Amino acid sequence: MAITLKKVCTTWAILVISYIALCIVLVPFLRFQAVPGQWKLTGARDDVLADFYSASPSSSSSQSCHPTSASGLCLVTDKKFFFxxxxxxxxxxxxxxxxxxxxxxxxxxxxxVRAWQNVPIPEERLRFWTQPEVELDLVKEAGVSVFRLGIDWGRIVTEEPINGIDQVVDMKAVERYKEILQAVRSRGMRVLLTLFHHSIPKWAMAYGGWTQNKTIGYFTEFARFAQLHFGEYVDYWVTFNEPHIFVILTHCTETWPPGGQPSLKDSLVCFTPFGGYGQAMAAISEAHNAVYNVLHEGDSKAVVGVAHHVGVMKPYGLLDVPIVMFSRWLTEFQWIDAIQDNLDFCGINYYGQEIMSAAGLMLVPDEEYSEAGRGVYPDGLYEVLVAFHNRYKKRRPNLRYIVTENGFADARDIIRRPYLVEHLLALNAAIREGVPVDGYIHWTVTDNWEWADGYCPKFGLVYADRGNNLSRHARPSYYLYQEVVKSGLVLAGQRDDAWNTLQADVRQGGIRPFCRLSDSHDRMWAEGLDVPTTRKIVSKDWRFGVYKDQGLITLISRSFQVIGILAQDLVGWILGSGSQKFSLPPEVRIGEL
Incomplete structure (x- = not known):
């Protein structure tokens, strides 16, 4: 018995030591690529830190013309890079x-959906269907040359098209979308149109959505219809927006419609080829490839891509490194690898970093976060763009990139301004490194409905007063973006003003809203809040080229903390039927909400 026990202990010791060694070996592979050099932090206020219109290596055409469009509009610009x-x-x-x-x-x-029942007229969203001109005028005034919007599949195709799409199309909705697209172009902007943006028709959800292969044919037919009726107005097509986020939150955690609680079996197999994630992502990949061909059949000059969400995932402790590596493998390149031969551009949606542990997604006290729980990490945008270019430049030499989303939830508009400046500096550094980026699209115009978070996170450059007939009020960040767009420049003075304003607020003990549920261990969960809590603005210098990661010693010490949290969870679960009721936390949030 003693010999057997000794063997067991020895085996476990070897396994533990091997796992720790593996974690240490994997640490260097966590980074994409180091940021080049140290960015100048001081100098003359009119020093140019980034020049997008003259420094962009983009080879995209400077003229976009649709001679058959109803408006007859031909856009001509000498600015190759677009905002x-x-x-x-x-x-x-x-x-x-x-x-x-x-x-x-x-x-x-x-x-x-949080922050829904306590918000005036939530179902009206921003009235973009009945009053699109309100939003479009704000977009035009900002000076941008591209507007990204979408068409809702379920609004156009009202029932399952068993006998063909023409039998179940709402032509009034089609005509209204035409009017909106014409309104965009009449304001001198190009159109980037998304076909699937986290919203599946009710009739498709009823039979399982993207886990069923018949959805591939239905979506391909929808895309063909869209090309026929809207193609003359569209400059860029996005087939799918962040499908792996949609699939994880719909089919694995079930925190998105239709909701529910996944079974243990479904949770265990979800990420296998036989699970919801594996089946849905395979179908979506096949659907994109089919739609790419359809759109090019209708218009040989069509520019077709996707919008892919990439966050920089980091370990909270040393023992969390394998978890992070698996998450990166699952969400970074896997989907783009599957569709790389059918892409004219790869859109990158980037919001920040996520610090992961075996105990959950961590809310680190000395890191800055948006109201939606996204960690601020401007260097990550540079890292992601360079990593994607390095991976695909030989496989697809002509593949272009567009930052299709980047933004920050900040009702006070105190962090958003330096966030915007620092991410533009990161983008400019990637361009100078040789990454062929054609444009930058900011998310979003006006505070809107943010999925399961409802109206709590405020991502808008513009505030919408929901209690006062949705009246709009531009924030300072709107005017900052307007300055950058019109000049194509990021100046040292703009950087100093944005950062110094934030630091003055920090010195005064500044706080701001926070919309993510967390616990006593500083873990964030998928659940948002109806009424935001408050969180102190951190003093850490997270600017591009300045941000510093935690060292190995911190990673090691945090591992003991994670073990302690997991031990408490286990004890609580075992004693759950005792006098102190213990309930398991909601699903861990993965990726963008």
Missing amino acids: GLATAPAHVEDELNDTWLEFARGHDGKFP
């Missing part, structure tokens, strides 16, 4: 009885 603004139907369209509205209305007294 834009973005939105999506489920975020902003009123009179849209979609899966998200049904989800938000709740059932059995439960309301899975």
Whole structure:
């Protein structure tokens, strides 16, 4: 017995030591690529830190003309690089009885969308369907040359098209979308149109959505219809927006419509080829490839891509390194590898970093976060762009990139301004490194409905007063972006002003809203808040080229903390039936919400 026990202990010791050694070996592979040099922090206020219009290596055409368009508009510009603004139907369209509205209305007294019941006229979103000119005028005034928007599949195709799409199309909706697209172009902007943006028709959800292969044919037919009716107005097509985020939160954690609680079996197999994630991502990849060909059949000059969410995932402790490596493998290149032969551009949606542990997604006290729980890390945008270019430049030498989303939830508009400046500096550094980036699109114009977080996070450059007929009020960041867009420059003075304003607030003990549920161990969960808590603005210098990661000693010490948290979780679970009721936390949030 003693010999057997000794063997067991020896085996476990070897396994533990081997795991720790593996973690140490993997640490150097966590980074994409070091940021080049140290950025100048002081100097003359008119020193140019970034010049997008003269320094861009973009070889895209300087003229975009659709001679067959109803408006007859031909856009001509000498600015090769473009700036834009973005939105999506489920975020902003009123009179849209979609899966998200049904989800938000709740059932059995439960309301899975936060900051919904306590907000005036939530179902009207931003009235982009009935009053699109309000938003479009703000977009035009910002000076951008590209507007990203979408068409809602379920609004156009109202029932399952068993006998063909023509039998179930709402032509009034088609005509209204034409009017909106014409309104965009009449304001001198190009159109980047998204076909699928986190919203699946009710009829498709009823049979399992993207886990069923028949959805591939339905979506391909929808894309063909869209090209026929909207193609003359579209300059760039995005087939899918962040599908792996949609699939994880819909089919694995079930924190998005239709909601529910996944079974243990479904959770265990979700990321295998036989699980919801594996099946849905395979179908989406096949659908993109088919739609790419369809759009090019209708227009040989069509520019077709995707919008892919990439966050920089980091370990909280040393023992969390394998978890981070697996998460990166799952979400970074896997999907783009599957569709790389059918891309004219790769859109990158980047918001920041996520610090992961075996105990959950961590809310680190000395790191800065948006109201939605996204960690601030400007260097990451540079790292991601360089990593993607290095991976695909030989496989697809002509592949271009567009930053299709980047933004920050900040009702006070105190952090958003330096966030914007620092990410533009990171983007400019990637361009100078040789990454062929054609444009930058900021998310978003006006505070909107943010999926399961409802109206709590404020991502807008513009504030919408929901209690006062949705009256709009531009924030200082709107005017900062306007300055950059019109000049194509980021100046030292703009950087200093944005950062110094933030630091003055820090010295005064500045606080701001925070919309993410967390616990006593500083873990963040998928659940948002109806009423935000407050969080102190951190003093850490997170600017581009200045940000410093935690050292190895900190990673080691945090591992003991994680072990302690997991031990408490286990004890609580074992004693759950005792006098002190213990309930397992909601699903861990992975990726963008």
